[in-house]
Amino acid sequence: MTILKNITRRFGDQVVINDLTVELGSHPVTALVGASGCGKSTLLRIVAGLLTCDSGVIDANHKNMAVVFQEPRLLPWLDVRENLALALSRAHNSDPQCIQHALGQVHLAGIEQKFPRELSGGMAQRVSIARALLQKPDILLMDEPFAALDAITRSELQQMLISLVAQESLQCLFVTHDLNEAELISNRLLVMHAGKIVASFVKRDGQYPCSMSADIHQYLNQSLGHNENLSHH
Ligand SMILES: Nc1ncnc2c1ncn2[C@@H]1O[C@H](COP(=O)(O)OP(=O)(O)OP(=O)(O)O)[C@@H](O)[C@H]1O
Secondary structure (H helix, E strand, O other): OEEEEEEEEEEOOEEEEEEEEEEEOOOOEEEEEEOOOOOHHHHHHHHHOOOOOOEEEEEEOOOOEEEEOOOOOOOOOOOHHHHHHHHHHHOOOOOOHHHHHHHHHOOOOOOOOOOHHHOOHHHHHHHHHHHHHHOOOOEEEEEOOOOOOOHHHHHHHHHHHHHHHHHHOOOEEEEOOOHHHHHHHOOEEEEEEOOEEEEEEEOEOOEOOOOHHHHHHHHHOOOOOOOOOOOOO
8 A cells, every 4th residue: 555645746836736645555446537737647656756746745565666658668779578678677587488478468479579660559558568567566557558549459458457457466556537448447536636636436346436427527627726616525
């Protein structure tokens, strides 16, 4: 479990994360949704340790985190095996079989020799997920990982992630502004608005409450900076 208490982060005069308190890791997949610019990526980067906060406390039991971004961020001059070997060496692991295993996990056997430019967007993103898995993360942080993919590929990767989470007992924080994706993938859904978590929902018996979608749209439709009427759940 990672607990963030009273986190605030500014960029210049702009308060992007505003006295935010949340606990992560009590459900396999927590989705974080919110309108563009509400601070989702900033929060994820703070959790990942890629960004400091100005005030607040982070009590992180998740020691080993891996991040998957919207872009695969593969090194173009290295082939797939070399890209993954780099991640493996960072994880202080020299067992090359792990690379085959990780590629199998993302259903991509036999492409070790290909260079990133030879991969489709979906394949490249699968490689970046394999790279994250090689780090054996105790929480996987995903920032709009499927946003740049076409609808069919996106759906395939969503199903792959759902299976992976179940098979590997992964913990995942999944940032998206696609509510359907968030509902499908997550077990818990946090709504962010103007730097705060304004609502939280838990999936029970495979379903979120019927009223959730309307509640969230009310938040998403509000312009940033006008959240004083929001109710907490
Ligand atoms: N490095 C930075 N320097 C200055 N401002 C920043 C920086 N990073 C983020 N911001 C600002 O913080 C606000 C929140 O950005 P953030 O990327 O966290 O939002 P988001 O909810 O993830 O949005 P989106 O869904 O569009 O990705 C934005 O106004 C953005 O311009």
